[in-house]
Amino acid sequence: MADVTEWLHAAQRGDEVALGRLFELLYPDLRRIAHARLRGSAQELLNTTALVHESFLRLVRLERLEVADRPRFLAYVARVMRSIVVDLVRATRAARRGGGAAALPLDTGFDAEPAGAADAGEVLRVHEALAELGAHDERLVRVVELRYFAGLEMEEVALALGVGKRTAERDWERARLFLYQSLRN
Template sequence: MDPAAEVTRLLLDLTNGEPAAADRLIPIVYEELRRLAAHYLRDEHAAITLQPTALVHEAYLRLVAQAMPDWESRSHFYGVAAHLMRQILVDHARRHRSQKRGGGQVTLALDGVVALVPMKSDDIVALDDALSALAAVDARKSRVIELRFFGGLSVEETARALNVSVGTIGRDQRLAEAWLHRELSRGES
């Protein structure tokens, strides 16, 4: 069976109360989650104290600690996992930043897609603050960025997860990147 379809089937089994589904699901999703975690931590100062395996394990613990959501698909699962990893990185960055003296202004140039990750701890906090502000204005655009860059989903997977067209995802992504660039540039001045 196709791994993506297998993940979706196992998530549905898990949602329907089949406990053995979790045992079969973990080995399938673990490597993908670890790959995402390694991507987030590449060139990240937090990587000195936070390894990809620890990030995946913390995300997994948070996933199983919450009330079991109705997993709709593989994209939904990875989106939730990506959100949790983002929160873990932001929490870690905030703790790290609070230990420093001063604080100063955070600067981050957001020139296209690649600039969103990887980032330094202060950059992650600034991006999280900007994404939260964007979510208050337009939740879907914030979710597009989260799914695409923190979740590692393709444009097509993001469109399916949000139940919109691929063209809408493209437009939302471009507008969200421009909005984030503006917000993050304000911290530079």
Template sequence: MQEIPPGDVTRLLRRTAQGENEAAERLYELLYDHLREMAAAQRARRGAGDTLQPTALVNEAWIRLAQNGNGEWRDREHFLAVSARAMRFVLVDHARRSQALKRKPTARRGRLEEALVQFEGRALDLLALEEGLERLTEHDERQARVVELRFFGGMTYEEAGQVLGISRATAERAWYVARAFLREHLDR
């Protein structure tokens, strides 16, 4: 597996935290690649049937990336935010490819794939959701971010609020407004 220089991650995280979009992009890339490779590596080791949550993979990735660095206490939450986005990209990408390949089933899938298939079972049009999120971002980026952090990152209102620098109540309102928007969008 490709090793990511630990210093890179730390640096990128800090720069992301400071609002450098380019750093964030680079980080997503790193994380995205890493996740895919991990999924591939695990394909051989773990048997099919046991399901691992996608977020568990993200965590595993985070641990591996950060363990080599030192003292990531502060950056952990930024990583969470970043990983939520990475997760979103991974899932959407997967959905796109699935659509393109018309879902050619493979006999043995990696755990990520496994989890993604499970996710598809939720009867949610991920691509439509992605489109909705992009639209929502045009209206109100913060609302879209709250959805990202909660839905893809599994955060509470409070945590999402902390990452975005807003109160819990504001985060909760943003969530409901975004929900109304996305529901409307998906119903079309």
């Protein structure tokens, strides 16, 4: 992990070569996170490799990368990937609805949405539920990003958040309960 930390610090100083090396070292982790982000219909819109590469491009465009360690970097990348997927789902849904063209009602007798539309809706519902959770407690959103989306162990989550492991575990349980209730409604 010392190599990751060294490359991370170099990337923070604006070294794009270091950022590239960091992505190379963490590529398996980034693919795992991207694959988790693309569950359901989002896989029809974008593949794992494309999501990892789009995330890299967004990070390269940053003026300054401000993360201290591997867990925080992975959490940040998971947040970037979430943003990319949500933007893509929104754009696809807008295009599906005519992209600003005048609506023309058709009575086809079918109530079904196109294939994958329900999953795209779920992506947006999860995003909105996380935004609602963030309004109550931003740390709970970070726990979800670190644990669920970045796939970190509870010890790493606690370290990244600067809290004890037991606090991180309680936060994880609270976040899961909130999201379960929010998504059920």
